[in-house]
Amino acid sequence: MDQFTINLLFVGASFALYIGIAIWARAGSTSEFYAAGRGVHPVTNGMATAADWMSAASFISMAGLIAFTGYDNSTFLMGWTGGYVLLALLLAPYLRKFGKFTVSEFIGDRFYSPTARVVAVICLIVASTTYVIGQMTGVGVAFGRFLEVSNTAGLLIGACVVFAYAVFGGMKGVTYTQVAQYCVLIMAYTIPAIFISLQLTGNPVPALGLFGDHAASGEPLLAKLDAIVTELGFKEYTAHHSDTFNMVLFTLSLMIGTAGLPHVIMRFFTVPKVADARWSAGWALVFIALLYLTAPAVGAMARLNITEMMWPNGGIEGGAVTVEQIENDPKYDWMATWQKTGLLAWEDKNGDGAIQYYNDKSAELQETAAANGWAGNELTKFNRDILVLANPEIANLPGWVIGLVAAGGLAAALSTAAGLLLAISSAVSHDLIKGSINPNISEKGELLSARIAMAVAIAVATYLGLNPPGFAAQTVALAFGLAAASIFPALMMGIFTKVNNKGAVAGMVAGLVVTLIYIFLHKGWLFIPGTNSFTDADPLLGTIKSTSFGAIGAMVNFAVAFAVSKSSAAIPAEIEELVESVRIPRGAGAAQDH
Amino acid sequence: MADRTTNAAEVAEADKGYWAANVRIILVSLVIWAVVSFGFGILLRPLLSGITVGGTDLGFWFAQQGSILVFLGLIFFYAFRMNKLDREYGVEEE
Numbered sequence: 136m137d138q139f140t141i142n143l144l145f146v147g148a149s150f151a152l153y154i155g156i157a158i159w160a161r162a163g164s165t166s167e168f169y170a171a172g173r174g175v176h177p178v179t180n181g182m183a184t185a186a187d188w189m190s191a192a193s194f195i196s197m198a199g200l201i202a203f204t205g206y207d208n209s210t211f212l213m214g215w216t217g218g219y220v221l222l223a224l225l226l227a228p229y230l231r232k233f234g235k236f237t238v239s240e241f242i243g244d245r246f247y248s249p250t251a252r253v254v255a256v257i258c259l260i261v262a263s264t265t266y267v268i269g270q271m272t273g274v275g276v277a278f279g280r281f282l283e284v285s286n287t288a289g290l291l292i293g294a295c296v297v298f299a300y301a302v303f304g305g306m307k308g309v310t311y312t313q314v315a316q317y318c319v320l321i322m323a324y325t326i327p328a329i330f331i332s333l334q335l336t337g338n339p340v341p342a343l344g345l346f347g348d349h350a351a352s353g354e355p356l357l358a359k360l361d362a363i364v365t366e367l368g369f370k371e372y373t374a375h376h377s378d379t380f381n382m383v384l385f386t387l388s389l390m391i392g393t394a395g396l397p398h399v400i401m402r403f404f405t406v407p408k409v410a411d412a413r414w415s416a417g418w419a420l421v422f423i424a425l426l427y428l429t430a431p432a433v434g435a436m437a438r439l440n441i442t443e444m445m446w447p448n449g450g451i452e453g454g455a456v457t458v459e460q461i462e463n464d465p466k467y468d469w470m471a472t473w474q475k476t477g478l479l480a481w482e483d484k485n486g487d488g489a490i491q492y493y494n495d496k497s498a499e500l501q502e503t504a505a506a507n508g509w510a511g512n513e514l515t516k517f518n519r520d521i522l523v524l525a526n527p528e529i530a531n532l533p534g535w536v537i538g539l540v541a542a543g544g545l546a547a548a549l550s551t552a553a554g555l556l557l558a559i560s561s562a563v564s565h566d567l568i569k570g571s572i573n574p575n576i577s578e579k580g581e582l583l584s585a586r587i588a589m590a591v592a593i594a595v596a597t598y599l600g601l602n603p604p605g606f607a608a609q610t611v612a613l614a615f616g617l618a619a620a621s622i623f624p625a626l627m628m629g630i631f632t633k634v635n636n637k638g639a640v641a642g643m644v645a646g647l648v649v650t651l652i653y654i655f656l657h658k659g660w661l662f663i664p665g666t667n668s669f670t671d672a673d674p675l676l677g678t679i680k681s682t683s684f685g686a687i688g689a690m691v692n693f694a695v696a697f698a699v700s701k702s703s704a705a706i707p708a709e710i711e712e713l714v715e716s717v718r719i720p721r722g723a724g725a726a727q728d729h
Numbered sequence: 730m731a732d733r734t735t736n737a738a739e740v741a742e743a744d745k746g747y748w749a750a751n752v753r754i755i756l757v758s759l760v761i762w763a764v765v766s767f768g769f770g771i772l773l774r775p776l777l778s779g780i781t782v783g784g785t786d787l788g789f790w791f792a793q794q795g796s797i798l799v800f801l802g803l804i805f806f807y808a809f810r811m812n813k814l815d816r817e818y819g820v821e822e823e
Binding site for chain 2: 206209213216217220224225229342344345346347348354355356357358361373379381383409411413414420424427428431610714719720721722
């Protein structure tokens, strides 16, 4: 059986499993469908939250970004897990006590203002749409590879599948489908990592193998990796090269953003008790950590494998891989497969029949390059987003592992993309249209507007996904920045302070607007390529990149909110009572729809 | 009537104590949260460069593994500590 058929089989079987569970669970009870998570054990809820939250950015993109940058991209690891601490300590238990279903409902009620609710909905839509663009980038890579077509064709096919998947409906709302998706996703991520860790270090736990010894040379794995990448003129893998201030801000933005993303927060509204909301965040992080502790090992080991593959005879001295070898040796088949997607390319510039992979911008390598007659780096394109999907092929793992990874990548991208589209469409139809513009809209009209919102969102995301503002994880990081600057501060002030309605609205607007402007100045207005005035290589304010600005936006939000609140009327007595009651678990009923 | 007002006042007083204790636990936890990630993982990494862990230093380990493990510990510690505090102040749900 060829690889294409195996991939098709695995992806098909995983889809059949999700649909099967969805039908079975829906037949079981309809209330379960609306209140996913109620009456569900915190462990199960944690697993479902993990599937909901880990997207193409975590699965497909992150390890690749770490692999090619090393230590500096540890920011993704700390940022996307550290946010759960904020969520568990600062938001989850109190929002559960409040007992409504959506984030914008909490903001509308706590700040006794329909305007605040509408502003919150707009923040939610902006952040979620940006998030979907990142998912579409990942979907394009995954479908391109697995159907063996170009990245663009993959993206367009993927968009149709995501749309169908989201319209098909509550699939995502069913907790057990998400549990199944989590299982597929985590197996697909860890099984190849275990194989590769065994090959390279003899240790079956990738997280330990990363700090273990490289079996072939007897040196520590990371020391070996540092040595071989520096020989080729690349930066030392484990050293700190990026700007420290920007690194701190970026990590902080990801953390605050995690705690401000509506589709994650929503899961804590519906656990049975306040105590369970506290445990649930912990269990979610346990299941997320299984992937996040493995990811840095995947990155480092893949970098080692790729580098050794391009220099198969022991570094520069032994000579580079030959074109003939790439074309004929089955070990190099993955290069031909990925070349079809347009995301991997090589070119024998100096016509010596070999492909030299090195850093042609490194000053130290110029002499070596001149002496050997190299005419620049010949591995001309290696898109970071292909690394995790190509990893099992690079390590020569059996065909079924490759099929499993394809299924896992699609599960990660589809579940999150569909979830976000549902969040966007319900925000538009339920919160925006029914909640404020036209309260008398018929149920049919509400459903229709939800579908239209979904179609518009996916069309925008697909169009922008063709020319994405960055690799999947970087685009998603922008979404986190927007959530950090708008939603999180409003929620936190709602619980921990007595900021009033005017303060909250002004804060959210200020935070969202400054962050959005800063991002657009660097990434192009509405992410349209070429309309930017600055780049992240040389940002407007000092060393602050657009991906890191969310933390600054959050501070602007807090500052504006306090200033405006101080200069206007104090909150009414009944809202003061509401704040007091949210802080005490006693008397929390089941979550209620309004 | 007098009884009930005293009771209400007492409850309000107890609730204040509960909230103050909660805020204290949150602050301590957040200090640890910041020290392991922004501290050991980034800013204080040069200070930890003498401690070798598998071919690199302790700061690298904290940035890629250690901070995540501490985050896990913190959330479970908080859940455990708060559920105990709920019972101490009698504010838990039935």
